[in-house]
Amino acid sequence: MEIRDLTPDDLDAVLDVRKRSFGLVPAHEAERWRSMVIPTLPEGRYLGAFDGGRLAAAARLRPFTQWWHGRPQPMAGVAGVTVNPEDRGRGVGSQIMRAVVERAAALGDAVSVLYPATTPIYRSVGYEHAGARHRVTLQPEALRTIRTSGQVKLRRMGPDDAAEVISVLHRVHGASRASGPVSWDEPTLRAWLGRPDDFLYLADDGYLIYRWDGGDIEVDNLVAGSADTARALWALVGTSSTIATKVVAAVAPDDPVLWLLRERSTDHLTVTRWMFRVIDVAAAVQRRGYPRGVTLDAVVEVDDPLRPGNTGLWRLEVSDGTGTATTTAAGSGASAEGPRLSVNGFAALYAGVPTATLRGSGLMTGDDRHDESLDTAFAAKPYMLEYF
Incomplete structure (x- = not known):
């Protein structure tokens, strides 16, 4: 089994492995994925395991900044780990993950994170359960009861605000001594801020990204560096309370919104675990x-x-x-x-x-x-x- 960097000519094979591993990939998503991946290939962040000339497995190292007790550092986010069905059980997944760890070290990353589809393979190469992504279900009318100062200025944001969003994250996560949250690199963030169906708002010390999901609202990101900004952003989401049936939001486990709500008797929480490795x-x-x-x-x-x-x-x-x-x-x-x-x-x-x-x-x-x-x-x- 040969492990090497992927090239643009390998991407059709990668999409085939992804389809066999995770299900069909719509054409528009495949094109968007190509547009994001191709510029990063020269950086050595996408590896493939080849049996002769056939791709057996692939894995991607995404460049993140991650905060630990308020201090940022580079982090290798491992994603897109896929193994062809006919190659499973042959140790191919472990081989490519060992190569991923070594490549993360070569790129200068001292820590790495991944969301596991299964745990044993990642534990075998040194990853362990560490943190989680928490998604809480909120009642829209409860958000409408949040009172604002009226002093926070919000404006719509887009791709050209990527650098400002990164600056906000550095200030807010540093001041709050946060552990675990990440920031995308600027090119990826620019693409993310350009998604046509998202609604994006920026304040001096915070921002909000949300969308409609059928009759519900899904909050991807809400980051605030002050009580006034937190109130303003959550209240903005709450303005749709007469239409939305529920709000599902990714939050910190001790996010202030959970204390801002007038009524909070039970929490409906979904937790997705991630694993961590010291490189x-x-x-x-x-x-x-x-x-x-x-x-x-x-x-x-x-x-x-x-x-x-x-x-x-x-x-x-x-x-x-x-x-x-x-x-x-x-x-x-x-x-x-x-x-x-x-x-x-x-x-x-x-x-x-x-x-x-x-x-x-x-x-x-x-x-x-x-x-x-x-x-x-x-x-x-x-x-x-x-x-x-």
């Missing part, structure tokens, strides 16, 4: 944000069969909102004794999964003296608004 331990720890006022000095042992450079003892130090991970030798003192984690367990720890959960699931063993400090330093409620 480079040292770079990932250095690029992450941490709570100010929290200090950590602990040694952990990481085992990463796929990337030996991650395997070994790591001294984790956190102070003043920043962190470092440095390799350390065994037997260099009591401080060099600590918990042991698979790379899956380290990914989950990084994403805020409590040490008690990691120990209960077998992802973490050994010395527990630093567990509370590790929980405090890596505390997070990771979420995403996007699905890719």
